[in-house]
Amino acid sequence: MKHSIKFIIITGILSFSFSITGCAGARGKIKLEELNHPVSMSPYLYDKNGKTLSINNGLDYSRGLFIRKKYFGTFYTTVRLTGDGDLSRQIDDAITAADSDGIVNFHYVVDQGGTNGCVPLTWLPVWPGTSDVVFMGDIVKLSKGRR
């Protein structure tokens, strides 16, 4: 009986170890609570009167938004090390620099970071896993007639 309990415990520990072995990466949350401009994840945006606008229909395209950000995580992705405070500022700066009013078609692409493939270092729980994220969108401003 004692032996079988010991066997089950050891098997459990080994299974858990194998399941997390080499697992490296990162997770992140994006809230953008500090934004000072409207940002839409679809091609539409509301104007001052609440009317729906889109590019060539009340909005003019200024330039593209392109921000690269690396998210770090450790302890097999369970601990998040990167926040999103600076992302809000970067988006606001991009809109201000383009002398524009907001962003439409906001989207992003998530990919593996370079450190995730560094086996056997990824076996260490403190090894920093990474996720590379590229944020994109169309910076737009109100058409002249709507200002």
Add this chain to the structure above:
Amino acid sequence: MKRRSKMLTVIITASSVLFICSCSSYPQLITSQYVDKPVIIGPYWKIGSKLDNYSSIKEQDGVKVFETEVERVLTVTTQQQGNYQTTNTYSSGIHSDNISRDILMQNPTDEELILIKQCYIGAYLMYAPGGAIQKTFGGVEGMIITKPSKGK
């Protein structure tokens, strides 16, 4: 001699899995481009006006809440059969268009505001003897609330 060739086989097997998984880019796109209304992220819901209670808006009765996640998974397994080594690669996933679909399934009206409260992202590579899993994922959490009255 035999030990050396075995060692070499193990090294080649491990390297091939690692190479396939660490060099292959398998990115996941997060978008809601097919929604025919503004999908607002952040406190500014229209040009020149913000929601004062944005950070305190919570799930209440009657508020439509949505949460959707998309992912791409690449699985590589290797098997040694005698002198032959086979490497199998599988890919699976949930398409990024699902985000738009899940939002539209809530049937938002013109009097309602689609609000993204939080987006999340993640990527990990799990490497173990005999194979590897590479996963990239992301999603959005949000709600559909009544539009603020005019002027707000």
